[in-house]
Amino acid sequence: MSGISAVIFDIGNVLVRWDPRILYQELIADPEELDWFLDTVVPLSWHTEHDRGRSFAESIAKRQRAFPEYADLIAQFFLRWEETIGPPIAGSVAILEALDDAGVPVFALTNYSQETFPAFQKRFSFSKRFRNVVVSGAEKMVKPDPRIYDLAIDRFGIVPEQTAFIDDRLDNVEAAIEQGLHGILFENPVKLAQDLRSLGLPLALQDSQLRV
Numbered sequence: 557m558s559g560i561s562a563v564i565f566d567i568g569n570v571l572v573r574w575d576p577r578i579l580y581q582e583l584i585a586d587p588e589e590l591d592w593f594l595d596t597v598v599p600l601s602w603h604t605e606h607d608r609g610r611s612f613a614e615s616i617a618k619r620q621r622a623f624p625e626y627a628d629l630i631a632q633f634f635l636r637w638e639e640t641i642g643p644p645i646a647g648s649v650a651i652l653e654a655l656d657d658a659g660v661p662v663f664a665l666t667n668y669s670q671e672t673f674p675a676f677q678k679r680f681s682f683s684k685r686f687r688n689v690v691v692s693g694a695e696k697m698v699k700p701d702p703r704i705y706d707l708a709i710d711r712f713g714i715v716p717e718q719t720a721f722i723d724d725r726l727d728n729v730e731a732a733i734e735q736g737l738h739g740i741l742f743e744n745p746v747k748l749a750q751d752l753r754s755l756g757l758p759l760a761l762q763d764s765q766l767r768v
Contacts, residue, residue, distance in 0.1 A: 560738060560755040562714050563655055565686075566699075566723040567666040570742045571649055572680065573642030576603070576633065583629060597623050598633055607667040609696040637672050638679065647745025647766035649682050651752065651759065656685045658758040665708045665721070669693040688712050699723070700731030709735065720755060722748065 568574035576594060584590040597619065605615055612634040620627040633640075656662050664686045668676070670693035677683045690708040692698040699705075709716055716736030723729050729739035740751045745766040749759050 559718050560720050560757055562661040562663065562712070562719045563752070563757070564663045564665050564708065564712070564714075564719060564721045564737070565648075565652060566725075566728065566742070567664055567668065567676070569724040570645065570722055571652065571682070572644050572676075574640060575642070576640045578642050579632065579636055579639040580629070582639075583632065593626065593629065597626050597630065603633075604667070604698060606669040606671070607692045607698045609670065609693045612669070612671055634671075638675060641676070641679075644680060644682065645745065648742075648748065650761060650766060651745060651749055652682060652685055654759055654761055655752075655757065658760075660757060661687050661712075661714075663687055663708070663712050663714075664689040665699065665704065666690070667692045667698045699725075699728040702731060702735055705732055705735040705737065709737075720752065720757070 565571060576598060577590070580590060580594060584593055602615065602619065606612060616630055616634060619630050623630065652662055662685055664683075666673075666689070668691050670691055673691050673693065688711060690704065690711060692704060695704060695707060697704045709719075717738070719737050720740055721729070721732040721737040722740045722742050723732070724742040726741055729741045733739040738755065740748065742748055746763050749761060749763070749766055753759050
């Protein structure tokens with residue numbers, strides 16, 4: 557046995573698909589313009605400031621002044637935020653639920669705006685499985701800042717060396733390892749189940765159940 561007794565999940569692209577392209581491909585027909593818009597007008601670096609606690613109203617207004625010809629499309633980033641979120645990653649949700657059913661404490665540490673997180677919780681019932689959650693926007697700091705891992709460790713009341721942390725970004729996983737957590741880079745649910753089983757965690761799931 558590895559001694560792993562708790563699991564912390566990231567949310568976006570671990571438990572649900574998240575990509576602004578899901579929304580904007582319905583609004584911008586030209587593929588080249590779509591790529592340019594996502595890379596230049598609403599890039600990930602801009603959205604990360606929402607995850608850090610900046611208000612959508614403030615940042616959207618500033619962005620609209622910088623790109624006035626795209627003012628309406630920029631506004632949709634918040635107005636139609638839920639359309640940037642795809643369906644749950646069914647295999648990952650099955651793993652979360654199986655761990656919880658087995659009595660393994662499960663938590664979430666997510667880069668997410670505090671303005672939009674309540675809608676996520678309302679939409680996805682599996683979020684009720686978490687014993688506690690740290691939302692970056694509420695804390696005004698984002699992964700991979702070491703301080704947010706320390707905050708989560710303290711708030712969750714966990715022992716880092718006995719806790720697995722799952723994220724789809726390598727920099728976030730590496731930062732978690734630096735803080736003493738057992739980091740797992742998420743690739744797909746089947747691989748995640750294998751990684752968790754290798755740590756001695758109880759997962760009575762067949763691989764076929766994770767490929768749905």
